[in-house]
């Protein structure tokens with residue numbers, strides 16, 4: 278069901294308050310052809326109500342004739358900002374960029390953040406944004422879990438379906454996603470409530486078995502039969518299974534880039550307001566699947582780029598693979614056991 282402008286203005290107000298937006302600051306709203314009109318108009322009202330200087334920067338869409346999917350996260354790296362000095366200058370001069378278009382995994386995003394900018398991505402439909410409006414508790418939970426991840430040197434993930442994979446950790450920063458940008462240099466995504474880091478280059482080893490009901494993004498599909506990934510020295514070397522495996526292999530091969538098989542970020546979900554069933558309740562193009570990425574107790578891994586983390590791999594093919602019923606261990610201690618959080622990320626038993 279739809280939500281009212283009043284509800285969305287209130288939700289944006291909470292996000293902007295948590296982000297510390299004050300009167301006189303500049304909020305630039307980045308839009309393109311697929312920006313949701315209600316998200317845009319309520320963001321403008323909420324930002325003006327904070328006394329901010331509110332700009333809108335509308336950019337032409339790119340990649341549409343190349344990407345096989347309309348999902349903005351399916352084809353990453355080049356964005357409407359690539360080579361667009363005037364637009365980049367405006368965003369770098371802003372105190373907060375509300376990205377209603379999707380800059381993720383782009384060199385330009387890095388440039389804006391390195392210049393002290395803040396970027397908040399928000400492209401899910403308004404009712405999903407409202408259901409998972411960020412809270413201070415989300416931030417506390419993600420930061421508590423991040424302290425555990427930061428100290429770890431190895432992640433091992435197992436499952437009854439046959440997953441047994443290890444990642445060495447420590448080379449890359451931690452991606453803490455709780456839905457608002459309270460300090461300079463931060464990127465975040467509303468809705469979220471999960472954390473991730475990148476596996477040390479070449480370190481991922483083992484087997485990942487997707488079980489029935491695990492999810493492939495941007496395919497937006499629950500796999501109907503197991504898909505087995507063989508992982509050697511940081512790359513997927515084989516994808517075996519039935520139709521889901523065949524279709525995924527064909528999709529990845531279509532990029533003609535061996536880097537698409539590299540392991541990207543790995544982490545787990547902490548958001549208790551996210552639900553696994555939501556993907557099956559939406560048309561494929563109506564959501565980018567953040568419920569499955571953020572769902573408390575998932576194991577989320579991915580393939581493709583690492584430029585988001587400061588690496589050099591900027592392959593355009595990014596596959597996010599959230600899984601249920603896994604056990605995620607950090608240096609031998611479980612943070613997720615059989616798909617359930619071991620604690621709520623705040624040090625209490627979940």
Ligand SMILES: O=c1ccc(O)c[nH]1
Pocket residue numbers: 350454466469570579595597
């Ligand atoms: O919020 C996000 C969304 C996609 C992704 O790969 C990482 N974080």
